[in-house]
Amino acid sequence: MRGLSQNWAVFRESRIGMLGLIVILLFGVFGALWPIMINTVWDPLIYHPVVGFDPMLLHPSPPTKAHLLGTDPIGRDILAQLMFSTGREFLLGVLSALITVVIGTVIGTVAAYYGGFTDTFFMRVADIMMLFPFIPLLVVVGSMVRLTFFPFAIILGVLGGFGGITIILKAQALSVKVRPYIDAARVAGGSSFHIIRAHIIPNVLPLSFLYMMFNVTGAILSEATLSFFGVLNIDMSWGMMIHTAEAAGYLFDFGKYWWLWLPSGLAITLFCAAFYMVGRGLDEVVNPRLRKR
Amino acid sequence: MALPATADAADAILRVEHLCKYYPVSRGLFQRRQLLLHAVDNVSFEVKRGEVLGLVGESGCGKTTTGRLIARLTFPTTGRIFVDNADVSKIQGADMAEFRKKIQMIFQDPYESLDPRMTIFDIVAEPLNVNGMGNLEEREQRVAEMLSLVGISPPSAFLFRFPHELSGGQRQRVAIARALVMNPTFVVADEPTSMLDVSIRTGIMKLLAQLREDLGISYLYITHDLAVARYLCDRIAVMYLGKIVEVAEAEEIIKEPLHPYTRALISAVPVPDPAVKRPVPTIKGGVSKPINPPRRCRFYERCPVAKSTCAEQDHPAPREVSGGHFAACHQL
Known part of the structure; x- marks a missing residue:
């Protein structure tokens, strides 16, 4: 293993990874601006992302000086909605990806270490999870119970955690399990728990972290899709913004009301792409064969 | 099968009796018979306190499996292993920790036997750590002590480095320090020098010999190199296809090999003289x-002295030919 500074040097060499990181940082700044704006420059009565309304204009209004990205069909500021949602998207993506990766890492390493029935059971569960069409399932679930922000993030995380990621991490754990240092730990008297915790998991973790990046993308795309269908009980998100435009019938005139769907659509695309690109950059750190020399 | 050399059973730190390890070979769809790979087949030997027994043989003859069986990394199909006259297979619970303290292992590849994500301190302290020995301060002291003992000095300069920052020889020294940190009485050394450069090899061998002198450790020294075995070991056991074919004092087995396989092995050791004419290889095939x-007899196909009786009878049991010199051959 190389030190952190060396890993950073390898990552920096990856243009795609650096680009992704810069985009994520820009989104971070953008999201951080929201509380500042609403507390200083913007009047909450007009600029609140959910209940704001500007009585001076006909809605939806195209971009003006007061509303740089225009307003939505019920008179709310698009830029404010976009900013407000950024932080939530971060939270949703990272939270559900974290849950996915923690579950996936634990199950993957345990399945690889013990093998036998444990292994077969979790791998079949993962197969089922991969075969199952999630979006339709969640549409059904969302129409039965009111899915709010945190339960939704947790459901996404858990469903992801039992899915394909366990197979990938198990494969990695299997290759770690047969290394001589595992035997050495056993000869030293280490218990199975010790070996999994101190040796297998740390050696699988870089790959877990890499897949966490890809899972952020997956979680945000799922959220956007389900919000668009209107089955999530989330007050505001990028997907919700497109849903609002669609529900009011403005999505049919494709180019005419572009400010209703373009900013949020672009944000979803860029944000997901950025995490994917960071993942690709990390891939080069984790997987030396991809590295150019 | 007669037990080789049981002069004084209490004297033996390790005694192996009729040890067998068979691995099932995955069979084809239409194969009826379960195929078994006889990795270790009815092996008996003992190692006396303070003694170094060399286990010599070519790749795949079962010497590493024997070492792994003794270190309890895998379990025998049949047969028993006694450490300090206690049956290893019956060890449980708290005695297990005691057993781990007593028996340690040095692995072949120092690039693979150290966890790349751990610092040198964590690696060497791990046995103390998992067995709950000492507090942090005592562990630090003990680790530094062990590192300087194996020639990693100054220890403080290495404690918080990672294995990839060390050379192969240094890594193997760290692996040795780790194996010895709990003061074991018996160490299984599985080809500890075979992955090292020739220039470093001697240093490690000298270190192992020195540690044996200083700490009174017994080794089972697994190697494929007769010269290494001769240098380090008191006695040498030669293995062939899971069987021990000859056991004797190191010098005796080199000078007067009895078994045709041992003879072939010794004739294969290069002689540092270009004028020496190589004898015609006495064994054939692979x-x-x-x-x-x-x-x-397992050696029947390749044996230069085989007679029809060798094919008719099972593999011969080791027979004491002269004092402490055992060989397993029908033709002796």
Whole structure:
């Protein structure tokens, strides 16, 4: 293993990874601006992302000086909605990806270490999870119970955690399990728990972290899709913004009301792409064969 | 099968009796018979306190499996292993920790036997750590002590480095420090020098010999190199296809090999003199796989002195030919 500074040097060499990181940082700044704006420059009565309304204009209004990205069909500021949602998207993506990766890492390493029935059971569960069409399932679930922000993030995380990621991490754990240092730990008297915790998991973790990046993308795309269908009980998100435009019938005139769907659509695309690109950059750190020399 | 050298059973730190390890070979769809790979087949020997026994043989003869069986990394199919006259297979619970303290292992590849994500301190302290020995301060002291003992000095300069920052020889020294940190009485050394450069090899061998002198450790020294075995070991056991074919004092086995396989091995050691004419190889063919071996002498196909009786009888049991010199051959 190389030190952190060396890993950073390898990552920096990856243009795609650096680009992704810069985009994520820009989104971070953008999201951080929201509380500042609403507390200083913007009047909450007009600029609140959910209940704001500007009585001076006909809605939806195209971009003006007061509303740089225009307003939505019920008179709310698009830029404010976009900013407000950024932080939530971060939270949703990272939270559900974290849950996915923690579950996936634990199950993957345990399945690889013990093998036998444990292994077969979790791998079949993962197969089922991969075969199952999630979006339709969640549409059904969302129409039965009111899915709010945190339960939704947790459901996404858990469903992801039992899915394909366990197979990938198990494969990695299997290759770690047969290394001589595992035997050495056993000869030293280490218990199975010790070996999994101190040796297998740390050696699988870089790959877990890499897949966490890809899972952020997956979680945000799922959220956007389900919000668009209107089955999530989330007050505001990028997907919700497109849903609002669609529900009011403005999505049919494709180019005419572009400010209703373009900013949020672009944000979803860029944000997901950025995490994917960071993942690709990390891939080069984790997987030396991809590295150019 | 007679037990080789049981002069004084209490004297033996390790005694192995009729040890067998068979691995099932995955069979084809239409194969009826379960195929077994006889990795270790009815092996008996003992190591006396303070003694170094060399286990010599070519790749795949079962010497590493024997070492792993003794270190309890895998479990025997049949047969028993006694450490300090206690049956290893019956060790449980708290005695297990005691057993781990007593028996340690040095692995072949120092690039693979150290966890790349751990610092040198964590690696060497791990046995103390998992066995709950000492507090952090005592562990630090003990680790530094061990590192300087194996020639990693100054220890403080290495404690918080990672294995990839060390050379192969340094890594193997760290692995040795780790194996010895709990003061074991018996160490299984599985080809500890075979992955190292020749220039470093001697240093490690000298270190192992020195540690044996200083700490009174017994080794089972697994190697394929007769010269290494001769240098380090008191006695040498030669293995072939899961069987021990000859056991004797190191010098005696080199000078007066009895078994045709040992003779062939010794004749294969290069002589540092270009004028020396190489003897014609006395054995033919290659090592066969020990999968369901036929009931005859394992060495029959390659043996230069084989007679029809060798094919008719099962593999011979080791016989004491002269004092402490055992060989397993029908023709002796």
